[in-house]
Amino acid sequence: MTAKIPTTVITGFLGAGKTTLVRHMLAHARGKRIALIINEFGDIGVDKSILAGCGDETCREEDMIELANGCICCTVADDFIPTMQALLERPDRPDHIVIETSGLALPQPLIRAFNWPQIKAEVTVDGVVTVVDAAALAEGRFASDEAAVDAQRQADDMLDHETPLGELFEDQLISADLVVLNKTDLVASDALANVEARLREEMRPGTGLIRAANGHVDIAALLGLGMGSEDDIANRPSHHELEHGGETHEHDDFDSFSLRFPRVAGKDALLKTIEETIRTHDVLRLKGFAAIDGAPARLAIQAVGPRVTAYFDRPWAPGEHRETALVVIGESPLDRAAITASLKRAAVAEAA
Numbered sequence: 001m002t003a004k005i006p007t008t009v010i011t012g013f014l015g016a017g018k019t020t021l022v023r024h025m026l027a028h029a030r031g032k033r034i035a036l037i038i039n040e041f042g043d044i045g046v047d048k049s050i051l052a053g054c055g056d057e058t059c060r061e062e063d064m065i066e067l068a069n070g071c072i073c074c075t076v077a078d079d080f081i082p083t084m085q086a087l088l089e090r091p092d093r094p095d096h097i098v099i100e101t102s103g104l105a106l107p108q109p110l111i112r113a114f115n116w117p118q119i120k121a122e123v124t125v126d127g128v129v130t131v132v133d134a135a136a137l138a139e140g141r142f143a144s145d146e147a148a149v150d151a152q153r154q155a156d157d158m159l160d161h162e163t164p165l166g167e168l169f170e171d172q173l174i175s176a177d178l179v180v181l182n183k184t185d186l187v188a189s190d191a192l193a194n195v196e197a198r199l200r201e202e203m204r205p206g207t208g209l210i211r212a213a214n215g216h217v218d219i220a221a222l223l224g225l226g227m228g229s230e231d232d233i234a235n236r237p238s239h240h241e242l243e244h245g246g247e248t249h250e251h252d253d254f255d256s257f258s259l260r261f262p263r264v265a266g267k268d269a270l271l272k273t274i275e276e277t278i279r280t281h282d283v284l285r286l287k288g289f290a291a292i293d294g295a296p297a298r299l300a301i302q303a304v305g306p307r308v309t310a311y312f313d314r315p316w317a318p319g320e321h322r323e324t325a326l327v328v329i330g331e332s333p334l335d336r337a338a339i340t341a342s343l344k345r346a347a348v349a350e351a352a
C-alpha cells in the first residue's frame with residue numbers, strides 16, 4: 001500500500017495572512033510537489049489569482065483547486081470529498097496537499113472529514129496550522145466588545161456564548177497543531193508578549209507557536225508535523241458544534257457578497273472611498289482588484305478591518321476584460337445596497 005498523502009490545513013481568521021503564508025511556502029517548496037485547495041468567498045477568486053501571479057515555477061495553476069463556496073466546513077460531502085477524490089485519482093499525485101480554508105471556516109468538520117472512508121485510506125492530516133493576526137489581537141479587534149458581552153452575561157445567566165467573532169477565533173485556535181503568530185512587524189514587543197500569553201490560554205497545552213512577519217516561516221517547520229489530527233478530533237471541541245448542535249453551522253452570523261463595476265477614476269480616491277465605507281458599515285474584510293482609469297496594471301486591494309493596502313500586482317493582459325471586482329465580508333446583516341452605493345462613488349461615470 002502506498003503511504004498516505006500528508007495534508008496540512010491552514011486556518012485563521014479573515015485577513016490573518018493565510019494566503020501570504022501559502023505563497024511563501026510555495027515559493028520555498030524545495031522541489032516538493034504541493035497541491036493546493038483554496039476555499040474562497042464568491043466568484044472572484046482573489047486568493048487564487050494572487051497565488052497564480054506568484055510567477056514561481058512551484059505556483060503551478062494546475063495544482064491549485066478552488067472551492068468557491070466560502071465555507072468548506074458546511075459542504076464537506078458535496079464539495080470537499082469529491083474534490084479530494086479527483087485529486088487522488090490524478091496520475092501525478094502530489095507529495096503534499098495544503099488546504100487554505102476561508103477565514104470564516106470552522107476547522108473541526110473539515111478535519112473530521114478525513115475519517116470518511118472515501119479518503120481515509122489515502123490521506124491524513126499532517127497538521128492544522130492556525131494563522132493569527134497579531135495586530136488585530138493587539139488592537140482588541142476580537143475582544144473590543146468584551147466588556148459589553150460580560151455585562152450581558154451578568155444580566156442573563158442563560159447567555160453562555162460569546163460574540164460570533166470570539167467563538168470562531170477560539171474554535172480555530174483549539175484546532176491548531178501549530179499557531180503562526182503573524183504580522184509581528186506591526187506590533188511592539190511588549191504588546192506581542194501580551195498577545196502571546198492570551199493566545200496560550202486558548203491553545204491546547206503543548207501546541208507550538210511561531211512568530212512571523214509576512215508569513216515567512218521555514219517550510220520544514222510547517223510541513224511534516226505528522227500529527228494525524230483526524231484521530232484526535234475529540235480533543236478539539238468547537239463552540240458551534242457544542243452549543244448550536246449538529247455538525248455543521250450556517251454562518252448566519254456573517255455575510256459576504258461581491259460586486260463589479262468597470263473603472264475607477266484614481267487610486268487615492270478609491271482607497272479613501274474604501275476606508276470610509278469600511279468605517280461606516282463595519283466591514284471586516286474587503287479584497288479584490290481594481291481597473292484604474294488609464295493604468296496599464298491591475299490594482300490589488302486588501303483591507304483587513306480599518307487597514308487598507310493596495311499595489312499594482314500585474315499588467316493587464318492584451319484583450320483582458322478590465323473591471324473592478326471586490327469581495328466584501330462582515331457580520332450579518334450587511335447593508336449590501338448601501339455598501340455597494342458607497343463603493344460605487346469611486347467608479348467612473350459611464351457614458352449613457
Ligand SMILES: Nc1nc2c(ncn2[C@@H]2O[C@H](COP(=O)(O)OP(=O)(O)OP(=O)(O)O)[C@@H](O)[C@H]2O)c(=O)[nH]1
Nearest residue numbers: 013014015016017018019020103182183213214302
Ligand atoms: N504588515 C503585515 N501585513 C501582512 C502580513 N501578513 C499578511 N499581511 C497583509 O495582510 C493582508 C491579508 O493577507 P492575506 O494573506 O490575504 O490574509 P488571509 O488570511 O489569506 O485572508 P482571507 O483569506 O481573506 O481570510 C494582505 O494585505 C497582506 O499583504 C504581515 O506579517 N505583516
